[in-house]
Amino acid sequence: MDWDKLRIFHAVADAGSLTHAGDSLHLSQSAVSRQIRSLEESLNTTLFHRHARGLILTEQGELLFDATQAMLKRIDAATARIRDSEEEVFGELKVTTTYGFGALWLAPRLTKLYEKFPDLNIDLMLEERVLDLPMREADVAIRMKEPSQADLVRKRLMTIKMRLYASPEYLAAHGTPERAEDLSNHRLICQNIRSAQVSSGMQLVQELMTYDIHSTLTVNNYFGVLQAVLSNLGIGVLPDYIIEDFPHVVRVLPEIESTEVPVFLAYPEELRQSKRVAAFRDFVQEEIMAHRRSRRAMGAD
Numbered sequence: 001m002d003w004d005k006l007r008i009f010h011a012v013a014d015a016g017s018l019t020h021a022g023d024s025l026h027l028s029q030s031a032v033s034r035q036i037r038s039l040e041e042s043l044n045t046t047l048f049h050r051h052a053r054g055l056i057l058t059e060q061g062e063l064l065f066d067a068t069q070a071m072l073k074r075i076d077a078a079t080a081r082i083r084d085s086e087e088e089v090f091g092e093l094k095v096t097t098t099y100g101f102g103a104l105w106l107a108p109r110l111t112k113l114y115e116k117f118p119d120l121n122i123d124l125m126l127e128e129r130v131l132d133l134p135m136r137e138a139d140v141a142i143r144m145k146e147p148s149q150a151d152l153v154r155k156r157l158m159t160i161k162m163r164l165y166a167s168p169e170y171l172a173a174h175g176t177p178e179r180a181e182d183l184s185n186h187r188l189i190c191q192n193i194r195s196a197q198v199s200s201g202m203q204l205v206q207e208l209m210t211y212d213i214h215s216t217l218t219v220n221n222y223f224g225v226l227q228a229v230l231s232n233l234g235i236g237v238l239p240d241y242i243i244e245d246f247p248h249v250v251r252v253l254p255e256i257e258s259t260e261v262p263v264f265l266a267y268p269e270e271l272r273q274s275k276r277v278a279a280f281r282d283f284v285q286e287e288i289m290a291h292r293r294s295r296r297a298m299g300a301d
Contacts, residue, residue: 005039008032009047010068013061016054073136077270089279090119097142100222101263102126104242106142106284113283120276128196133268140267140280144198147266154266155281157288160239162201162258165249170232177235177253184212187234189225192218200258205237208256244294 011021012032022032040047047061057065097106102124110122131137134151141147147154166176177183190205191197195218215234219225222238226246229236235252239261243249265284271277 002039002042005035005042006064006068006071008035009039009064010072012036012048012055013057013065013068016056018055070135077136077268088119089117089275091276092121092123093140093276093280094123094125094136094138095140095142095280096125096127096131096138098128098144099126100239101142101144101241103221103223104226104239104245108245109287112287113280116283117279120279122280133266136268139271139274140265140277142263142265142284144261144263146262146264149266151269152266153269153272154264155285157263157265157284158241158292159260159262160241161260162198162204162237163240163254164235164252164256165229165238165243166235166252167229167232168248168250170229170234171250171252173232176250180208180211180253180256183208183235183253184214186213187215187217188213189217189219189228189234189236191222191225191237192220195220198261200261201237201239204256204258208237241291244291 008021008025008027011025012018015021015024018029018032018036021027022029025032036047043060043064045060046058047064048055049058095106103126107124110124113122114120125131125138130143130147131141132149133139133141133147134149142157144160146156174186177186188208190208191201193202193205217228217233219228222242225236225238226242228234229238229249230246240257243251265281267274267277267281
């Protein structure tokens, strides 16, 4: 099958318009139309429903679009490997992780990575949804559980725990709880148990709610929980990795914590030799080691 026709078909399907596809391909509308017509004739099928407001894929067109999309992602992967020179680190690297870890731990540390590799472009995608690395939705993932997808290189970075924290100002105004039952006299700030989160964090919140908590503030991510704690609103359930950057925050009821949550870094097997991926992986590992040294110096568990 003629790849050039497939490339033009993909552009039209993506744009939903012959004109817009032609603009992106630097081809006339008539030239694009001829190529699509020729492709439909060679396949003996109709790929688009034609409407006054644009083009809509037929069922057969959707099948072909899925195939061309997968082909383009594989080409992108090959291109990324080709562009990685033996000595330099440059170009785009798509990194995905959870909103909390990305916003509270990773993003504040990226200055060091850019100082070392100024030509690197990070596309940081923060979401709880697990992106498909083999299909190149992202190049590298940092997740709070071991990835289950096949054909991935994976490395366990560290473990974290969810614990209780409050600001000194809040504790000065409302007192410091000495036992779990005392939480009924305080406002609990946590992720809503219906929000996407690690199961150990959800289990800890469910356990805390058994102590007859009268006032709560729920947020759908840990960044919001942290901001509420820093604003002296109550006692928050937060991952322990953030405390290094907020040393004035006080841990409350140290006997209460979640089970350990593993943190994994993963990337597709085909990017094993990528200089960009290696640079990012090494940077994260170095920051993890610095994080551990800092925690030991603070006397943390």
